[in-house]
Amino acid sequence: MSSKKNDTKQAIFDIDKENDFPDWYTEICRVAELADVRYGVKGFTPFPPWSFMSMNLMFEILEEVLQRKDHLPMYFPTVIPETNLTKEAKHVEGFTPQVFWIETTGSGEKLEERLALRPTSEAAIYPMYSLWVRSWRDLPLKRYQRCSVFRSEIKSTRPFLRGREFLWIESHNVYATHDAVKAQIKEDLETTKEVCTDNFGLPVMVFRRTQWDKFPGGLNTYAADTLMPDGKVIQLPSTHDLGDNFAKAFDITYLNKDNETVHAWQTCYGPAISRIYGAMISVHGDNKGLRLPFKVAPYQVVIVPIFKGKDVDAVLKYCVDIKETLKKAGIRVHLDDSDETPGWKYNYWEMKGVPIRVEAGPRDIKQNNVVLFRRDTMKRDIISLKELKKKVTDLGKEIDENLLNMAEAKFDGLVVDAERYGEIDDALDHGKIARVPFCSIEMDGYPCAEEIEKNTRGDIRGTRIDIDEKSEGLCVACGKVAKEVVYIARSY
Amino acid sequence: MSSKKNDTKQAIFDIDKENDFPDWYTEICRVAELADVRYGVKGFTPFPPWSFMSMNLMFEILEEVLQRKDHLPMYFPTVIPETNLTKEAKHVEGFTPQVFWIETTGSGEKLEERLALRPTSEAAIYPMYSLWVRSWRDLPLKRYQRCSVFRSEIKSTRPFLRGREFLWIESHNVYATHDAVKAQIKEDLETTKEVCTDNFGLPVMVFRRTQWDKFPGGLNTYAADTLMPDGKVIQLPSTHDLGDNFAKAFDITYLNKDNETVHAWQTCYGPAISRIYGAMISVHGDNKGLRLPFKVAPYQVVIVPIFKGKDVDAVLKYCVDIKETLKKAGIRVHLDDSDETPGWKYNYWEMKGVPIRVEAGPRDIKQNNVVLFRRDTMKRDIISLKELKKKVTDLGKEIDENLLNMAEAKFDGLVVDAERYGEIDDALDHGKIARVPFCSIEMDGYPCAEEIEKNTRGDIRGTRIDIDEKSEGLCVACGKVAKEVVYIARSY
Numbered sequence: 001m002s003s004k005k006n007d008t009k010q011a012i013f014d015i016d017k018e019n020d021f022p023d024w025y026t027e028i029c030r031v032a033e034l035a036d037v038r039y040g041v042k043g044f045t046p047f048p049p050w051s052f053m054s055m056n057l058m059f060e061i062l063e064e065v066l067q068r069k070d071h072l073p074m075y076f077p078t079v080i081p082e083t084n085l086t087k088e089a090k091h092v093e094g095f096t097p098q099v100f101w102i103e104t105t106g107s108g109e110k111l112e113e114r115l116a117l118r119p120t121s122e123a124a125i126y127p128m129y130s131l132w133v134r135s136w137r138d139l140p141l142k143r144y145q146r147c148s149v150f151r152s153e154i155k156s157t158r159p160f161l162r163g164r165e166f167l168w169i170e171s172h173n174v175y176a177t178h179d180a181v182k183a184q185i186k187e188d189l190e191t192t193k194e195v196c197t198d199n200f201g202l203p204v205m206v207f208r209r210t211q212w213d214k215f216p217g218g219l220n221t222y223a224a225d226t227l228m229p230d231g232k233v234i235q236l237p238s239t240h241d242l243g244d245n246f247a248k249a250f251d252i253t254y255l256n257k258d259n260e261t262v263h264a265w266q267t268c269y270g271p272a273i274s275r276i277y278g279a280m281i282s283v284h285g286d287n288k289g290l291r292l293p294f295k296v297a298p299y300q301v302v303i304v305p306i307f308k309g310k311d312v313d314a315v316l317k318y319c320v321d322i323k324e325t326l327k328k329a330g331i332r333v334h335l336d337d338s339d340e341t342p343g344w345k346y347n348y349w350e351m352k353g354v355p356i357r358v359e360a361g362p363r364d365i366k367q368n369n370v371v372l373f374r375r376d377t378m379k380r381d382i383i384s385l386k387e388l389k390k391k392v393t394d395l396g397k398e399i400d401e402n403l404l405n406m407a408e409a410k411f412d413g414l415v416v417d418a419e420r421y422g423e424i425d426d427a428l429d430h431g432k433i434a435r436v437p438f439c440s441i442e443m444d445g446y447p448c449a450e451e452i453e454k455n456t457r458g459d460i461r462g463t464r465i466d467i468d469e470k471s472e473g474l475c476v477a478c479g480k481v482a483k484e485v486v487y488i489a490r491s492y
Numbered sequence: 493m494s495s496k497k498n499d500t501k502q503a504i505f506d507i508d509k510e511n512d513f514p515d516w517y518t519e520i521c522r523v524a525e526l527a528d529v530r531y532g533v534k535g536f537t538p539f540p541p542w543s544f545m546s547m548n549l550m551f552e553i554l555e556e557v558l559q560r561k562d563h564l565p566m567y568f569p570t571v572i573p574e575t576n577l578t579k580e581a582k583h584v585e586g587f588t589p590q591v592f593w594i595e596t597t598g599s600g601e602k603l604e605e606r607l608a609l610r611p612t613s614e615a616a617i618y619p620m621y622s623l624w625v626r627s628w629r630d631l632p633l634k635r636y637q638r639c640s641v642f643r644s645e646i647k648s649t650r651p652f653l654r655g656r657e658f659l660w661i662e663s664h665n666v667y668a669t670h671d672a673v674k675a676q677i678k679e680d681l682e683t684t685k686e687v688c689t690d691n692f693g694l695p696v697m698v699f700r701r702t703q704w705d706k707f708p709g710g711l712n713t714y715a716a717d718t719l720m721p722d723g724k725v726i727q728l729p730s731t732h733d734l735g736d737n738f739a740k741a742f743d744i745t746y747l748n749k750d751n752e753t754v755h756a757w758q759t760c761y762g763p764a765i766s767r768i769y770g771a772m773i774s775v776h777g778d779n780k781g782l783r784l785p786f787k788v789a790p791y792q793v794v795i796v797p798i799f800k801g802k803d804v805d806a807v808l809k810y811c812v813d814i815k816e817t818l819k820k821a822g823i824r825v826h827l828d829d830s831d832e833t834p835g836w837k838y839n840y841w842e843m844k845g846v847p848i849r850v851e852a853g854p855r856d857i858k859q860n861n862v863v864l865f866r867r868d869t870m871k872r873d874i875i876s877l878k879e880l881k882k883k884v885t886d887l888g889k890e891i892d893e894n895l896l897n898m899a900e901a902k903f904d905g906l907v908v909d910a911e912r913y914g915e916i917d918d919a920l921d922h923g924k925i926a927r928v929p930f931c932s933i934e935m936d937g938y939p940c941a942e943e944i945e946k947n948t949r950g951d952i953r954g955t956r957i958d959i960d961e962k963s964e965g966l967c968v969a970c971g972k973v974a975k976e977v978v979y980i981a982r983s984y
Contacts, residue, residue, distance in 0.1 A: 036620055040576070041607065044569035046620055049635065052567045075544045077536035077657055078570070078609075078640060079592075084532070097598040100571075102609070105644035106589040115533065117570075117594070117609075128528055128538055143541065148570060152597035165569055 043164030094216025160278025231431030290353025306361030535656030586708025652770025723923030782845025798853030929974030
């Protein structure tokens, strides 16, 4: 798995994540071989097997949920003709600054029309939906694609968290009514919780974004944020109520039961798996490196044989048998029979974040035991070989629950009320999120938002939709009666 | 699944595939909703669910084999900086004419360096391999990625068979010796047979390509061809012995056990799943539409309820139970409970190529039976509900064997010996492949190849490596003693 195993210095990783998160992140990406920043094109990083295998498992989990909810997979071209990209005015305005353009091929032959690398695929997919959707019988149409998208970010880039090519799933759905769209939004937010929280261990707060921070061209954007170790929040999947705006721009109509041609209603939903991966390793990692959830670890169990003198063959056989037993039980297991010392291997696989380690040496063989080590708590236990399969399965679940619990604990007392700019910055400086009375998240609140973002170090994340809360008091910026309670945080 | 179900005219498909293959192909792509040619950019076609779900299954089968043979997945950027693309002289010469170039972003900001959309990823991956490979301990390095690649084909394009964006897996491997490279080539050819023949039902002939038809920059190319219904052959996966050419161009060296820095040896292997899908549907289809192998059919079984008067509820319940039984057995099953008539549904799902149909009506319920219909032979059988699960599983295997047998039968008497241009064309005109004595497939044979391809309608596919055969007679072009036996065919 590693091309650097023979470099013993790399086996020990020890950076204080809480106090030194940016360094921790850069360093773990390098030593755990998650992303290689030496590719030579800003914002484009190769993903070696250790990160990509986890992302593949994350995609599988997400796709299982989407398919269970009647979405079918499809695949659209990577390039979008410029004419299509410009059909929805706000959409083109929002995305054009970030587009990579293809104008020539070969030795300089000009294309008839410029092609954009997809920054998102509405403009690729909806012209086809306009042809595919004809009658109410065709609705709902629930489709998704797994692909990479391209955005020429101006901000500085970081592997997984902010790249110019990232890996995602985008789901694009067409409905007969706006009510059906709203039900889809609800379904998407449940999918986000099931996937990100229940499977990847990431607790979230769910927001309706402000009108000036929504998806370009849509009616409303709803998004889940999680908390990074540096106190900043990061957006996980977002889902968009497109209303009938895109249907009008791309001419998506259907014949209803009364035989009238009417515009359809749409949603789109975009979980960026590479970004969620970046958040996941950040939230769960510790000073010794990664701590991968059992569900998405490329290797769920690593076996380290403790060779002593003439027992080498017996120990190896014992370990190979353990490997076969676990493999048959559907567990992703790796036997590290390399030349390194056990101590080196412990450090190495702890740094790589493998959830469970099995150690076995001559003494264990005699007693038909193994040592079971769990990465999350760094605790060891001796168990009998007979119970190994069950113990590993149970421990896997326990580790994932524990990782989620630890992440959730960071949400305790996270939100503090603030009614003045100073209180907001004070909260942010202590790694908190400020809960602030605000006049309006419709466009009329925009001047107040500009004031706030000028006078504090935070961004307005929107209003919570996962909890009920009443607005009280006066807008922190204009002093008018606050219609909303917004959350202000530093963000990625 | 279909957006056109309500258009009853579409349920009947009947084109003579053998005599009218180009029309058959165009039409099946349209009515079975496999690829939509109306996207508006030449050579780029959206793949709706019915084709994409099969291709996904095909990728899964291929990836299982690769992983079983110790390849790990990874993901590299879609764009390649121009400097890297130009490092291997023959490689750049071979691929540059087909490259899509990115020079600007946003509203016209020039990039510092031109970026190519990957036509293949040697020039993306090998600069990183140069950093990743250090010592003999790192070897072999066996990696692959699943991605799409982009080639600005000048020839006319066809969905799946020849597109400007196609879906593939490319495996890139590094070894310590040339012998290890040769063993990998053998492994790749075995993978091709296991995947394409045993799983997708495509018999192949395996060739060593001529020196003028090999992968640009490599030493030798080995490829599997299958036979299309129009008598032309089409290349399925190819694998390349890169020697140490790319290692020299990209500086991939390692420290051997004697502590010397030496160049590594490499292979790459590129199964284009979208193209193999195009070949697969062409080979197995018939005049009524698709015949998908059981292993890669999105729905392996479709259930058609036969509603009669007041029995609707009972029939539906009977069918839902059947669906659940099959689903639990891991079978991909669809219950078509739409408003169409049974006859319409039969035609529709036959056209879509679903391997097995279950029909159930009031009479079947009484006798605890179902009707089992197989798409390959169009034969019906009445079976008891109890044996359904086993019968479906067995029949799935039988159908796949039968599809392969039928495809193999087309290879009987396919190859005919030819020693003159007229005999070659005569063979080709009868849908045969000509077996021809030829002076040499090294570069010194190139002038003869040019002569042959000028004077006949065929292409030289190379020498067979899956059978032993001796050259006899004189080169058909120059009349010198033939060192080789080459195969000449019309080709895609």
